[in-house]
Amino acid sequence: MTDIFDVIADGTRRDILRLLLSQSSQSDGGTSVTEIVGELGISQPTVSKHLKVLRDAELVTVREDGQRRFYSLAVEPLEQIDDWLVPFLVDAYGDQAPDIEYPVGPLPGSAAHAAEVVGRAAASAKYAVASAFKRRGV
Template identity: 80%
Template sequence: MTDIFDVIADGTRRDILQLLLRRSTDGDAGTSVTEIVAELGVSQPTVSKHLKVLREASLVTVREDGQRRFYSIEVAPLEAVDDWLVPFLVDAFGDQAPDIDIPVGPLPDGAAHAAEVVGRAAASAKHVVASAFKRLGT
């Protein structure tokens, strides 16, 4: 199995994931390779190569319609990144994390799931830290 961190370490793959995430908020049924190429200004062979890596890591799903393929983001594999990252954020900010005010409409299912996962991970991390301090008597 490919290490998720190796997969998302590449900037082009992150750009593709961000594009697919933006497109998922529009409620579309996937984004074609042609649309990704046009949006990112990257060659078709390069996009196809990166989509293959993302597909093998289960970060994207593909829907075939004749000769065309439409890609959508799959956020569940990013939970491993979330699980690894949240303790660092808790250590850095604790209860003083800055508020981020981004006006958005209702979240699509994938983004809502990702937000729920992040929230649960943050709550879990806070509980672990609070329990550790309690055991230490501070």
């Protein structure tokens, strides 16, 4: 499997993921390549190339409807990033982590479930780090 960090290092792919996230609050049916091209203003071949990389990394899922393809964000692989990143955030901010506002509406069921899983993982990681420090007397 491709290193997820290499995949998300590309700005265009991050833009596609952001778009799919924002579109997921409006519909569970996915976003067509045509919509992605229109929203991001990049060519269809470029979008298709980046979607293939995202698909290979299992960051997006695809639903076929005749000749059309509809893409949706797959949140499970993003847990790898969360698991890697949380210790740095806990170390940097402790209990003073800044609030982050996202410009999206209510999450659909699958995204809400994923957010809950990520939140639990973050809380668990924070607890493990705090417990380790406590045992060491820090």
